Amino acid sequence: MFRIEVFMKKCFKNPKGSQVLSDISWLGIKNIAKIEYCPLYLIDGDVKIEDVEKIASELLSDKVTEFCTVSRCSDLNSINVNSSVPSLSSSVSIIEIWYKKGVTDTVAESIVKAVKDLGITKDVKVKAGHKYCLYGTISRAILDTIVTKLLANTLVQEYEIK
Amino acid sequence: MISTNDCKVIKIFNLSDDQLVELSKNNALYLSLVEMQAIQCYFKKLKRDPTDVEIETIAQTWSEHCKHKTLTGPVDYTEISPVLSYKNSGVKKDSNSSHITYTTVKKRYDNLLKETIFKATVELNKKWCLSVFNDNAGIIDFDSKNGVAFKVETHNHPSALEPYGGAATGMGGVIRDILGVGLGAKPLANTDVFCFGNPTTKISKIPAGIHHPKRIMSGVVSGVRDYGNRMGIPTVNGAVYFDDGYMANPLVFCGTMGIIPKNKIAKKVVSGDFILVVGGKTGRDGIHGATFSSARLESKSDVNAVQIGNPIIEKKVLDAMLKARDLNLYRGVTDCGAGGLSSAIGELGEKTGAIVYLDKVPLKYDGLHPWEIWVSEAQERMVFAVPPENKEKIIEIFKKEDVEAVVVGKFTNDEKLTIMYNDNVVVNIDMSFLHNGVPRPIRCAVYKIREEKVQKPIKMGSSEILKVLKASLSDLNVCSREWIIRQYDHEVQGQTIVKPLHGNGIEVSGPGDAAIIFPYTVVKGTKKGIVLANGLNPQYGKVNTYKMAASAIEESLRNAVSVGADIEKISILDNFCWGNPNNPEILGSLVRAAKACYDMSKAFGVPFISGKDSLHNEYSMKGKKYSIPPVLMISAMGIIKNVENTVTMPLKAEGNKIFVLGVTRNELGGSVFTKIKNIKNGIIPDVYPKESKIIMKKIYHAISKKLIESCHDCCEGGIAVAISEMAFAANKGVKIDIDVIKTEKVDLLTAVEILFSESNGRFVVEVKPDNQAEFIEIFKGSIFSEVGYVMDEKRVIFESKKNGIYVQEKPEVLLNFWRSTLTGG
Numbered sequence: 001m002f003r004i005e006v007f008m009k010k011c012f013k014n015p016k017g018s019q020v021l022s023d024i025s026w027l028g029i030k031n032i033a034k035i036e037y038c039p040l041y042l043i044d045g046d047v048k049i050e051d052v053e054k055i056a057s058e059l060l061s062d063k064v065t066e067f068c069t070v071s072r073c074s075d076l077n078s079i080n081v082n083s084s085v086p087s088l089s090s091s092v093s094i095i096e097i098w099y100k101k102g103v104t105d106t107v108a109e110s111i112v113k114a115v116k117d118l119g120i121t122k123d124v125k126v127k128a129g130h131k132y133c134l135y136g137t138i139s140r141a142i143l144d145t146i147v148t149k150l151l152a153n154t155l156v157q158e159y160e161i162k
Numbered sequence: 163m164i165s166t167n168d169c170k171v172i173k174i175f176n177l178s179d180d181q182l183v184e185l186s187k188n189n190a191l192y193l194s195l196v197e198m199q200a201i202q203c204y205f206k207k208l209k210r211d212p213t214d215v216e217i218e219t220i221a222q223t224w225s226e227h228c229k230h231k232t233l234t235g236p237v238d239y240t241e242i243s244p245v246l247s248y249k250n251s252g253v254k255k256d257s258n259s260s261h262i263t264y265t266t267v268k269k270r271y272d273n274l275l276k277e278t279i280f281k282a283t284v285e286l287n288k289k290w291c292l293s294v295f296n297d298n299a300g301i302i303d304f305d306s307k308n309g310v311a312f313k314v315e316t317h318n319h320p321s322a323l324e325p326y327g328g329a330a331t332g333m334g335g336v337i338r339d340i341l342g343v344g345l346g347a348k349p350l351a352n353t354d355v356f357c358f359g360n361p362t363t364k365i366s367k368i369p370a371g372i373h374h375p376k377r378i379m380s381g382v383v384s385g386v387r388d389y390g391n392r393m394g395i396p397t398v399n400g401a402v403y404f405d406d407g408y409m410a411n412p413l414v415f416c417g418t419m420g421i422i423p424k425n426k427i428a429k430k431v432v433s434g435d436f437i438l439v440v441g442g443k444t445g446r447d448g449i450h451g452a453t454f455s456s457a458r459l460e461s462k463s464d465v466n467a468v469q470i471g472n473p474i475i476e477k478k479v480l481d482a483m484l485k486a487r488d489l490n491l492y493r494g495v496t497d498c499g500a501g502g503l504s505s506a507i508g509e510l511g512e513k514t515g516a517i518v519y520l521d522k523v524p525l526k527y528d529g530l531h532p533w534e535i536w537v538s539e540a541q542e543r544m545v546f547a548v549p550p551e552n553k554e555k556i557i558e559i560f561k562k563e564d565v566e567a568v569v570v571g572k573f574t575n576d577e578k579l580t581i582m583y584n585d586n587v588v589v590n591i592d593m594s595f596l597h598n599g600v601p602r603p604i605r606c607a608v609y610k611i612r613e614e615k616v617q618k619p620i621k622m623g624s625s626e627i628l629k630v631l632k633a634s635l636s637d638l639n640v641c642s643r644e645w646i647i648r649q650y651d652h653e654v655q656g657q658t659i660v661k662p663l664h665g666n667g668i669e670v671s672g673p674g675d676a677a678i679i680f681p682y683t684v685v686k687g688t689k690k691g692i693v694l695a696n697g698l699n700p701q702y703g704k705v706n707t708y709k710m711a712a713s714a715i716e717e718s719l720r721n722a723v724s725v726g727a728d729i730e731k732i733s734i735l736d737n738f739c740w741g742n743p744n745n746p747e748i749l750g751s752l753v754r755a756a757k758a759c760y761d762m763s764k765a766f767g768v769p770f771i772s773g774k775d776s777l778h779n780e781y782s783m784k785g786k787k788y789s790i791p792p793v794l795m796i797s798a799m800g801i802i803k804n805v806e807n808t809v810t811m812p813l814k815a816e817g818n819k820i821f822v823l824g825v826t827r828n829e830l831g832g833s834v835f836t837k838i839k840n841i842k843n844g845i846i847p848d849v850y851p852k853e854s855k856i857i858m859k860k861i862y863h864a865i866s867k868k869l870i871e872s873c874h875d876c877c878e879g880g881i882a883v884a885i886s887e888m889a890f891a892a893n894k895g896v897k898i899d900i901d902v903i904k905t906e907k908v909d910l911l912t913a914v915e916i917l918f919s920e921s922n923g924r925f926v927v928e929v930k931p932d933n934q935a936e937f938i939e940i941f942k943g944s945i946f947s948e949v950g951y952v953m954d955e956k957r958v959i960f961e962s963k964k965n966g967i968y969v970q971e972k973p974e975v976l977l978n979f980w981r982s983t984l985t986g987g
Contacts, residue, residue: 026376027365102446102527104470104540113564149365149374153324156468 002052004041005131006061006068020132023150032136040096040131041111042073045124059114091137094162097152098129169532169588170214174202189214191221196601204595215581215588218533222501223508224600226777232743232752233275233775236604239753241267243611262613270604271753278756279736279770282763291733291769293427298496299343299420300771301427302733304801308685309424310692311347312799313339314355314417314735316776321414323468325373325381326388330471331541332416333389338497340420341480342544344427346487346495347420349480350657351679352390354400354416355696355795356382357739359409360638361984369783372410382414385471387649392473393480396658397650398677399694404638405701407791410781413739415795419694421684426487429494433514433575435547437507438492440560440567441479442472442542444502445526449538475542475565482563483544491556494547502538503570506545511573512597517580518571520588532583547573605743609750612705614831617843620914627882627914627960627969632979633838634879634918635886639701640834641983644671657681659691660725664810665891670977672812672891675724675875676798680805691805693732695721698795699878701832702846707751711758711794712849716922718798719766719858720875724925726808726865727800729766729858735797736773741789742780748789752777755794765851768798807866811874812891813928816954818871820896821937822881823857823946824924825850826916827906834879835918847922854923857944861925864940869933876924882917884926886958890977895953900962904947913962928952 008014017035024032041060043052049070056068099105107128115124132151134143143161152159177185182198185191193201201220205212212220222228244262271277283294290303299313317332333352340347359375368374373381379402390397395418447469486492498506503523507516520535530538548556553569560567574580579596581589622630634640647662660678665671676695682688697717703710715734722732736759743749763770779790802808830836831844864870876884881903889896900913911919929937934948953959958976960969 103468104445104447104472104526106470106472106474109472110474150377153373155323156327156470 001042001044001073002049003071003073004043004052004056004060004068006039006056006066008036008066012065017132020150024146027146027149029142029146032134032138034135036133038131040129042127042129043124046122047120047124051120051122054118055115055120059111059118091135093134093138093143095132095134095143095147095151095159096129096162097147097157097159098127100156100158103156168583169586171211172214172217173211175206175211177202189217191217193221193224196603197224200599200601204599213588215533215536216591218537219504219508219579219589219591220596222504222537223596225501227500228505229600230275230775231600232605232749232777233738234273235602237271237274237607237749237753238604239269239271239607239609239750241609241611241754243267244613274753274756278760279763279773282760283769283771285764286767286769288769290731291771292424293344294769294771297343298339299347300733300735301343301422302771302799302801304421304692305685305688305690307424309422309427310419310799310801311340311343311422312417312419312735312797313343313772314353314415314737314795314797315339315774316737316739317414317416318411318739318776318779320469321378321382321412322372322410325378326385327468327470329382329385329414329416330389331469332414333386334471334473334476334541335497335499336416336418337393337395337476338499338544340418341483342495342497344422345429345492346426346483347422348484348684349393349395349418349420350655350681350684350692351419351677351694352395352397352417353694353696353797354386354397355402355698356415357403357405357408357413357700357793359406359412360404363409369410375409375412378412382412383646383649386416389471389473391651391654393477394654396652396654398652398658398662398679399696401696401698402643402646403698403700405791410783410788411779411790413779413790413793415737417797419679419692419799421681431494431510431514431547431573432549433573435493435549435573436553436569437516437518437571437573438546438548438556438567439503439523439570440483440544440546440565442475442540443524443526443566444530444535444538444540444543446530446534447538447540449534469539469541471541478563478565479542479544482560482565486556486559489555491552491559492546492548496545498539498543498545500539502536502540503545504537508579508596510545510547511579512593515574515576515578515593516571517574517582520581520583522568522570524566524568532581532588536581605749606746607749607753608746609754614705614845615843616828616845617830617836617841619912621912622914624967624969627917627967628971630835630838630918631882631886631969632976634834634883635976635980636983637834637838637879638983640879640883640980642671642673642981643984644981645984655683657683659805660808660810664812666812666893670891670893672887675721675811676727678725678802678805678808689804689806691802691808693722693725693727693798693800693802695798696796697721697798698793699832700791700793703751703792703794705832706846707755707792708758709846709848711755712762713847713922714794714796715759715762715766716849716854717875717877718796719768720925722798722800723858723861724873724875725810726802726862728802728862729768729855732768732798732800733771734763734768736770737795737797738775738777739779739790739793739795740775740777741792743777745789748792751792755792762849762851766855807868809865809870809873811872811888813888813894813896813952814871814892815930816894816952818928818930818952819934819948820885820898820950820952821927821929821946822903822924822949823861823927823941823944825853825904825906825921825945826881826911826919826924827921828911828915829919829921830915833918833920847920849922853945857923857925860940860944861927864937867936869929869937869940870927871930872928874926876926877920880918880920881924881926882960886976887980888926888928889958890973890980893956893973895955895957895973896950897953897959897961898950900960900967901964902947903949904945913965913967917960
């Protein structure tokens with residue numbers, strides 16, 4: 001299984017991160033300096049890393065404004081998330097959100113189709129998720145509030161704070 | 163039948179009443195004891211126990227969502243009305259000295275819907291109604307070759323749990339209703355109406371377990387936006403109503419209008435036809451969605467009740483099925499909505515019977531039980547009845563669009579529903595029991611008509627009036643919905659000729675009354691247009707549901723007429739969203755609204771062509787149950803002969819005259835004004851169809867003769883708000899003489915009451931001086947007056963010399979008050 005993370009290049013604003021930051025201040029939470037958002041994808045199937053790199057660079061990211069990383073993983077939770085976050089420091093909290101098993105993941109369904117259109121004929125399974133890097137010293141309780149009130153619907157999504 | 167790993171036999175033969183209730187509860191069937199007893203009795207006759215698939219099939223078919231048990235069931239209705247008698251007869255006293263007695267009227271309805279709403283349609287007998295209340299949508303005549311179909315659905319409970327997914331699938335579902343009406347209509351436009359809690363509520367005041375209204379609003383709007391925009395269907399008309407009664411239970415109404423050739427309106431399923439399932443694969447999505455609609459919202463709700471939509475699949479289904487329709491490759495179609503395959507195949511095969519092989523249904527993943535496959539509400543699926551000779555051809559058409567199409571069974575002639583799974587029979591029941599076996603218990607309904615009191619006369623100085631005007635414009639239920647509207651594509655397909663916002667530029671805009679679609683790309687050479695409008699005011703329903711319903715109907719008609727619709731060619735749709743109908747008072751308020759529907763439909767001559775009810779809008783908080791403020795949302799659809807004869811609401815040119823048509827009464831009850839000033843009393847606006855209908859007819863006549871430059875309906879906020887909106891939408895000045903506005907009795911209303919009363923039946927129109935004489939000639943006999951003119955100077959002025967009132971403000975200042983409340987984010 002491969003994991004793809006897509007980051008905004010430093011010279012560009014992270015619009016979704018800024019939007020979430022503004023929403024968080026509306027929650028009454030003030031001490032967060034910056035938020036970076038990056039979409040996550042898991043690709044599983046009998047595909048080579050070159051194929052996944054092609055999927056990442058040609059399908060899932062915009063070469064002008066974004067860059068992406070591809071790493072191998074055995075399952076969702078085996079990733080060392082810290083290794084793939086640029087400029088990570090101790091005051092960064094990472095939130096990952098994925099659909100629960102059985103919930104329709106329409107983004108993933110579209111990617112499966114698009115992978116075929118890229119000329120990769122092997123069958124792949126795809127999962128799409130979200131990652132938020134929150135810069136600032138934030139307690140676990142506040143992070144839980146941010147996730148449950150703003151970022152994830154725990155009825156259909158599960159989340160992990162790292 | 164024997165239990166297998168996949169399919170369980172449920173032993174119900176010897177269950178006591180308590181055990182039957184428990185069985186219903188434990189399996190989320192939401193069936194009453196009487197219904198469970200009917201099922202027990204049926205299977206005793208068959209001398210066997212039912213399978214879980216059979217129980218689930220019956221629960222789905224008998225659900226409130228699919229069967230509308232309350233609206234079509236018998237009701238014992240009691241109406242208690244106050245009778246005022248004064249101690250000193252002949253001498254008018256103030257309300258304090260009156261003594262109230264009550265009269266009671268009882269009536270039994272055998273079928274509330276048939277004896278009110280549907281009855282009006284039957285009695286009106288309009289020849290241009292082509293299909294009413296018997297298909298997925300209502301259809302009226304458009305021209306000699308085409309009809310137009312319109313349907314509005316609600317998706318309240320799913321939107322409360324998952325606002326984005328719930329609203330998106332609400333939109334997806336109503337689009338499929340239009341695809342599944344007759345042999346399929348082509349969708350031309352969407353509508354959306356929402357009721358939310360106050361989005362500015364402090365987060366600390368939101369009870370645990372519910373989403374903040376702002377999050378619900380943002381999710382719902384995004385869901386509707388993404389589904390409509392990605393399907394390439396413009397979202398052209400809507401409304402948003404805020405009230406804290408909808409905090410835990412938001413309301414989401416989604417509508418779709420489409421065009422259908424007249425020779426594709428009838429569907430007929432023939433024994434031997436294949437059952438073809440088309441579109442998305444089946445997963446656990448939305449299991450128990452249909453039965454769930456019979457339930458109130460609990461803090462812990464079923465995860466499987468959530469559905470996620472995929473508009474890309476539905477768009478491909480749409481494109482392929484219209485091709486197959488035009489090649490006459492199928493005889494019947496319906497959508498998989500609430501209740502999934504169970505509902506769709508059960509409905510199509512009601513008269514014939516059907517055999518289904520569940521193991522042939524394409525699945526998203528393994529591990530689904532047969533009953534889950536059968537009742538899953540996975541989205542974007544349609545069911546077709548295909549003659550055997552067309553099977554290959556129709557599958558080929560869907561394949562070309564990359565849409566999965568699989569034959570899962572066929573329609574039979576045994577009038578039974580038979581379901582097979584891995585060569586085992588898992589369902590074998592009579593269609594007649596399934597569709598007609600639901601018990602019809604008599605429900606009790608009581609309505610006590612509340613006495614309404616006129617408020618004490620309200621007098622204010624000019625500066626205070628201006629302050630109230632600004633507060634009215636920025637009130638949540640009046641202010642601009644631009645943040646929502648601009649997220650929608652209301653232009654796609656290129657046929658929206660009257661759009662939701664009007665004005666002289668992006669920075670200057672006002673609220674349009676209704677949208678007009680000019681379907682020239684699908685009906686070549688046509689000059690006709692289709693008007694879509696809506697009306698609702700839940701505030702009135704808190705006091706009087708009859709007046710609320712009547713006002714909603716009239717508001718929708720006024721909106722349609724304001725842009726140029728002919729009152730003689732308007733049809734309407736009802737959407738009831740009510741609390742728990744097992745409470746006699748709540749059901750009583752619904753009966754009273756249904757009664758208003760009959761009265762108004764008959765009086766205005768506008769037939770209901772379709773409708774939907776969503777009951778049990780009730781939620782629990784800290785152990786206490788709450789019902790939502792009831793809502794009747796009316797959608798109106800009108801046909802215009804010539805789209806050149808339409809008008810919009812912004813003022814057009816300096817020097818033009820302003821007229822107010824209709825009577826202003828002392829009707830401030832439930833108004834924006836009384837909310838702002840915290841006034842408890844006030845008469846809820848009533849409807850006077852005889853007066854209003856004539857004015858509506860005359861407006862159509864005047865617009866057809868191009869005598870009206872702009873027209874706007876008076877509703878929330880009254881004349882003051884309506885005229886301000888017309889002025890700031892155009893960034894023009896206007897001077898209004900309050901003293902000459904026609905009221906029910908001279909000097910009975912104060913200037914403030916005239917400005918802010920929300921009486922029905924009123925329009926503000928702009929007329930060129932050259933057309934004034936002809937215009938007045940047309941309106942002779944109706945109550946109206948010339949009240950002012952469009953000024954060169956950019957100021958909005960309301961003056962009453964009699965009362966020494968002179969209110970003035972720049973239009974752009976008023977615009978900013980209107981635009982600044984709802985900015986989303």
